[in-house]
Amino acid sequence: MTAIFKEAQEKSEFYCETRDVFQARLDRMLREFLRSGKADETNIYLASAIAGEIGNNSFDHNLGSWPDVSGIFFGYKNENNNIEIVLADRGQGVLKTLKKVKPEIVDDEDALKTAFTERISGRAPEKRGNGLKFVRENVEDRKMHLLFSSGDAQIEINAEMKIGKAETEVGGCLAVLTL
Amino acid sequence: MVIEIKKFGEVLVSRPAGREAFLAMSAYLTKGVSKDEIIEIDFSGVKVLTPSWADEVITKIAEEFKNVKLLNTENATVQATLKTLREYSDLKI
Numbered sequence A: 001m002t003a004i005f006k007e008a009q010e011k012s013e014f015y016c017e018t019r020d021v022f023q024a025r026l027d028r029m030l031r032e033f034l035r036s037g038k039a040d041e042t043n044i045y046l047a048s049a050i051a052g053e054i055g056n057n058s059f060d061h062n063l064g065s066w067p068d069v070s071g072i073f074f075g076y077k078n079e080n081n082n083i084e085i086v087l088a089d090r091g092q093g094v095l096k097t098l099k100k101v102k103p104e105i106v107d108d109e110d111a112l113k114t115a116f117t118e119r120i121s122g123r124a125p126e127k128r129g130n131g132l133k134f135v136r137e138n139v140e141d142r143k144m145h146l147l148f149s150s151g152d153a154q155i156e157i158n159a160e161m162k163i164g165k166a167e168t169e170v171g172g173c174l175a176v177l178t179l
Numbered sequence B: 001m002v003i004e005i006k007k008f009g010e011v012l013v014s015r016p017a018g019r020e021a022f023l024a025m026s027a028y029l030t031k032g033v034s035k036d037e038i039i040e041i042d043f044s045g046v047k048v049l050t051p052s053w054a055d056e057v058i059t060k061i062a063e064e065f066k067n068v069k070l071l072n073t074e075n076a077t078v079q080a081t082l083k084t085l086r087e088y089s090d091l092k093i
Helices: A001-012 A019-036 A042-060 A094-099 A108-117 A131-141 B015-028 B051-064 B075-086
Strands: A072-079 A082-089 A144-159 A161-178 B002-004 B038-042 B065-070
Touching: A019 A042, A019 A072, A042 A072, A042 A082, A042 A131, A042 A161, A042 B051, A082 B015, A094 A108, A094 A144, A108 A131, A108 A144, A108 A161, A131 A144, A131 A161, A131 B075, A144 B015, A161 B015, B038 B051, B051 B075
Parallel strands: B002 B038, B038 B065
Antiparallel strands: A072 A082, A082 A161, A144 A161
């Protein structure tokens, strides 16, 4: 990454270098969405929880291991009652994180399926690994739409879950939640 | 005793924040409290709760005390988080 691009990214209002910055912007997003008074309040609370889980995952699993730029991109908009939330990181990605605790995972598609369906955490032996299951179940229950990409794979969750090759390879993780 | 979760914030999402809340709770609220005492966890006023935060707090309180009751759990994120903890973190309450 060139120094100019790195500087531009770090100055962006969408860039959260630390977890504290992300938490503050998540709080602000919730306030702004509630103040708009348009979207369903229950969906706004759940979307905030989903964004909180995905964003914090980036920090949880890359602490001390960021390949180049630490932190996450976090953007959102609410236009005509259509909410879109985007989170992205330049971290290790799901495959590298999970392969440490489940070496038999063969590729990015396998890693995404495991992350969203199995009780597993890249931070074993700590007992964790429930966040992405929470994300999947609530996206499905509330009929939101989530596109989550990592490596050369993507998982699409709506009323059901589809896993396949991503159009564009993602070095870390990219999540787009719409409702 | 009653633990008012909103005193730790309205948007409760990360594990480090949950861990800090549990440590503060252990030092100032539940220290010396009998393991048999009824502990009421009150979620009124909480807007956003996630399994990450709650796993560091609710799951641990439930492991430590025998009589834990959950109050005012109507918020959708509280409901969804408790469901996830029961399913994936062996929360028994």
